[in-house]
Amino acid sequence: MTAILNSKIYVAGHRGMVGSAIVRNLEAKGFTNIVIRTHAELDLTNQAAVKDFFEAEKPDQVYLAAARVGGIHANNTYPAEFIYDNLMIQNNVIHQAFVHGVKKLLFLGSSCIYPKLAPQPMSEDALLTGKLESTNEPYAIAKIAGIKMCESYNRQYGTSHGVDYRSVMPTNLYGPGDNYHPENSHVIPALIRRFHEAKVSNAPEVVIWGTGTPRREFLYVDDMAAASVFVMELDKKTYDQHAEPMQSHINVGFGSDITIEELAEAVGDTVGFKGKISFDASKPDGSLRKWIDSGRLNNLGWRAKIGLDEGLRIAYQDMLSR
Numbered sequence: 001m002t003a004i005l006n007s008k009i010y011v012a013g014h015r016g017m018v019g020s021a022i023v024r025n026l027e028a029k030g031f032t033n034i035v036i037r038t039h040a041e042l043d044l045t046n047q048a049a050v051k052d053f054f055e056a057e058k059p060d061q062v063y064l065a066a067a068r069v070g071g072i073h074a075n076n077t078y079p080a081e082f083i084y085d086n087l088m089i090q091n092n093v094i095h096q097a098f099v100h101g102v103k104k105l106l107f108l109g110s111s112c113i114y115p116k117l118a119p120q121p122m123s124e125d126a127l128l129t130g131k132l133e134s135t136n137e138p139y140a141i142a143k144i145a146g147i148k149m150c151e152s153y154n155r156q157y158g159t160s161h162g163v164d165y166r167s168v169m170p171t172n173l174y175g176p177g178d179n180y181h182p183e184n185s186h187v188i189p190a191l192i193r194r195f196h197e198a199k200v201s202n203a204p205e206v207v208i209w210g211t212g213t214p215r216r217e218f219l220y221v222d223d224m225a226a227a228s229v230f231v232m233e234l235d236k237k238t239y240d241q242h243a244e245p246m247q248s249h250i251n252v253g254f255g256s257d258i259t260i261e262e263l264a265e266a267v268g269d270t271v272g273f274k275g276k277i278s279f280d281a282s283k284p285d286g287s288l289r290k291w292i293d294s295g296r297l298n299n300l301g302w303r304a305k306i307g308l309d310e311g312l313r314i315a316y317q318d319m320l321s322r
């Protein structure tokens, strides 16, 4: 069942980077009945409040883009909050969606669900084949539980209740709405901020941790939103042909990766930094390569549209406008 333009669509986490991009995408497509609640209006860890919300609104579709999200530092410092909040948010939203007759739901996960030593690029079938990266294991376990929750509801209630809950696993995202916090941001917003500050202060050099050789994949957030709506709107037969009942999640990647050095040069160019970029090889590199296999999504007919240069330009403007 694809949504008609006045279908009632609840986007959970609409103020976040991904949720706001999903709202932009749906509005651009002409959807007129999007339901939103801020965190202050509806705490999704509160089971009774989530139940009341679904009872009152009875949405037709749900995009679940609300989550407690953070970098390594936050994941390491607040592991209890990361596992508790995420399990509660997704359990409440997925279960109450089911109880209140929602047939279509899209759960947003992350590529950290895959084992630390998974073969590259990481395909969907790498899930649960090995140990996770320890720093964000609690968060990843919650995300894996979210995938399995969607699958379990499909298996038990798919035929009897028409339930069709899907999951998408994005690679690293960047773009408008990103977090530029000095200690707690992902690599692209952190680099944009550092190069911008270096430009403004006329610093001769920016030094980046590690050797610059590790490879990473980056997807512009509006591409992620487009992929989310694309997967949600696929007809069930097509989706079922490309996914399996107990391995139903779909990776969303850019399709290729770049080195941290190439990324730093691209960010420096975007920001207009004229100084030197150097690398401190005494600092840790992390995994040498991390990218996901987007073959399943590509076979379904979707590809990313926004390249790194264009994406960085928009992201930089977004940072300047704050």
Ligand SMILES: NC(=O)c1ccc[n+]([C@@H]2O[C@H](COP(=O)([O-])OP(=O)(O)OC[C@H]3O[C@@H](n4cnc5c(N)ncnc54)[C@H](OP(=O)(O)O)[C@@H]3O)[C@@H](O)[C@H]2O)c1
Binding pocket: 012, 013, 014, 015, 016, 017, 018, 019, 038, 039, 040, 042, 043, 044, 045, 064, 065, 066, 067, 068, 069, 085, 089, 108, 109, 110, 111, 169, 170, 171, 172, 173, 174, 177, 186
């Ligand atoms: N950003 C990435 O690179 C990336 C990569 C892969 C996957 N993802 C996934 O995409 C999803 C969204 O990520 P994002 O980057 O958009 O995160 P984000 O910008 O931090 O947005 C998350 C949103 O969830 C809301 N939220 C958190 N706890 C809540 C609660 N208890 N009740 C109600 N709302 C709550 C937040 O509201 P407040 O800010 O008011 O708390 C925020 O609006 C997550 O599932 C994440 O795993 C993101």
